[in-house]
Amino acid sequence: MILQAAAEMLAEDVAAKLSVRAVAARAGVSTGSLRFHFPTQRALQDSLLARIYEYLLPDDPIRDRTLPPRERLLNCLRQVLAPLGTNEDARTAWGTMYRTFIEPEPTEQVRAAYLGHQREAERRVEHWLTVLAEEGALPPGDHTRTVRFLLTVVLNGLSVERALPTRESVLIAEIETLNAAVDHVLATGPAPPAGPTGP
Structure with a gap:
């Protein structure tokens, strides 16, 4: 209820x-x-x-406990980026975002619509991190900074890169970026148990 x-x-x-x-x-x-x-x-x-x-998301990759936490978080990030496609699809998606949230005057209605969109993205990433924290792969507590990092630097940044004209394969650089981001996030995990000290 x-x-x-x-x-x-x-x-x-x-x-x-x-x-x-x-x-x-x-x-x-x-x-x-x-x-x-x-x-x-x-x-x-x-x-x-x-x-x-x-x-x-009944098949949300964060629930696939046959894989280690690192692979599951990578799969979650890939799942979010996948619908953007590459190049033309990504340009279309970012064009829509620009026309909806950047081009118009930032009225209260535009701001509220964007914040609602942003909050849903934050909730999704927060869910992943909460699951990993419950399993001990991350420390429990407030994950606000990590959520912001993954959304701003990784997901938004990579989706913009997909939309930009480039001669190189964006996907190769994207894989490297995703791996580095996940390694960074999981490196903030719980410290190993303290061993005996002193002689």
């Missing part, structure tokens, strides 16, 4: 912050009852994201 209420709020406004108080009111339960099941706003959002991605 609580997750359904949160999902309905998200469907109505993709930029919704899903505060505990607002979700409790929508679900018709007390905030204390909601906090019993979801002690923090983050726990509520993570549970909702897991539900959404189970439904929307």
Whole structure:
């Protein structure tokens, strides 16, 4: 009931912050009852994201536990880039983004539409990192900086590169960039257990 209420709020406004108080009111339960099941706003959002991605992406590569975390995160990033295609398709996609969000005056409506789009991308990447953190491949906690890095530098950067005219194969450079990004992200993983100190 609580997750359904949160999902309905998200469907109505993709930029919704899903505060505990607002979700409790929508679900018709007390905030204390909601906090019993979801002690923090983050726990509520993570549970909702897991539900959404189970439904929307039943074959989400992050769930393929037959592969190590590194390969799964690489596959997730590749999955996001794949629909852009290369060259002509990528130019078309970026042309649409430009006409929708950059060319018009930055009105409140344009800003809200872009922020909703951005928030969905952030939620998707945050979901991947949360799954890896739950498995111990990344430290638990706030992954905001890592999400920003993957979206800005890796996904947005590589999608722009696909749209630009070049003589070289973009895909070879892209593979190197994806590997470097994933290695960087996973290098911030949990420190190895401390061994005995002193003689």
